[in-house]
Amino acid sequence: MKKNYTKIILDLMMAITFVLLMNPRVLNGLPFHEIAGLIIGVAILIHIGLNYRWVVNTTKKILDPKLPKKTRFSYLINILLLISMATVIITGILISRVVLPSFAVQEGHSIRGIHGFSADATLAFVGLHIAVNWQWVLGICKKAFKSKEGKLRKGVLVSVILSIAILAGGIQWFSSTASSNTVDFKQEQMQQSGQSSNVNTGNTTNTLQGPPNGDFREGKIHGKDGHGGSSNPFLVVLNYFVIWAAIIIPTYYLEKRILRNKRKSRDFKPQVS
Template identity: 50%
Template sequence: MLRKNIVKIILDVSLAITFVLLMNPRVFNGLLFHEVAGLVIGVAVLVHIGLNYQWVVHTVKKIFDRSLSGKTRFSFLLNVLLLLSMTGIIVTGILISKVVFPHLLSGENHALREIHDVFAKLTLLLVGVHIALHWQWIMGVFRKMLKTKEGNWNKKAIVTSVLILALFIGSMQWLATNVKPNEAFKPKFEQKVAQASETFPPPGKFRERPHEEHHGNSHPLLVILGHFTF
């Protein structure tokens, strides 16, 4: 059971970090990462639902049962809203795609981009509420992972966690410094990516909003810290 919970937390943290990175289309040299990672998140969400399948079925069966707690009802509603908002992001993202699905819509569609932006901000808010709602469970899993049954600190687990964190930070720094457009792509594709990156402004550019200037920084670690430390 603990291993399954650890897998859930790793998946959820990965989803949250990736989603935050997607809030800035300039991260990792632009749209190629933005669009591909967005599709990967869609698959990851399905995996997340699969890992919680029993809870979903159990809650649906008892949704009108008075014995079901208010917290569980709220959590279920929150997850439904998250699923709908993520679906909205993916669908609108595919429709305005400039790299992965460049021929679905011809020309610029500012309305769809605005809707995509709204869904993204709504999802970020819902993710924050989701984390707050499950914070005690998250901390409980971490305590079980980092401590032994006797209540002592598990040094092996702590060292492993520190190494994973250091590896993550190091990989983000390396990618931010060294990742370049793949030379294996055909010249036409590279040109298409470059043109799309120029024509795809960061969220909010259509409406000049000074308070969203932080979208201009494309370093992944700064983008992550900018959203998780406020």
């Protein structure tokens, strides 16, 4: 049961972090966007590790006709989610300007387009992933936050809040550190570029290509590829959680209706004497 609690807390933190990544202007701008993106990648590996048995067992039975359709559909969603998230991370590295600038591809407009499209696809797949597992989520949350007597478990609630606070504080601290290092790095590059221009052409004009320092903090480097809207973290989380709700609620009730129809057809099925 403790493993399930760990899954819920990890998944909640991943969900909050992911929706914050959908707007590159949130918090510290691009430094937060890139650092949190790499952290999400590590969290995904942990998530897969916690569900390792299900992944292995389902993979072995995926061609078995007796495998429930819901399990098969969930497996397909997970595969698509893994592919889309891997695409987001890889393309993010290829357009990095703060954490891994040495891997950045010059004039990577098409890569930014793929990055934005795969991020939107991941948002949809995450919504479907939650919807398919919503019954399990509700069951674990009820057991986690309520005792057998129906009383609220304050200790578990405090642990979840502290975990989210620690995650947010840690990412913000790393983002601030990366931002200051980026400014120093850019200034050093500008000085070196100016010196090189003096030696070769006698022209002191700065030839360094790339966005000005302020763009790193505001996320302007994404241009049209970045998602608009408010950069307030609370509003961003609320906005994308509403989008997920619009995916989860219809899917959940559609699944219930399908199951109810199956039960009715099974109950009214004539028995052969």
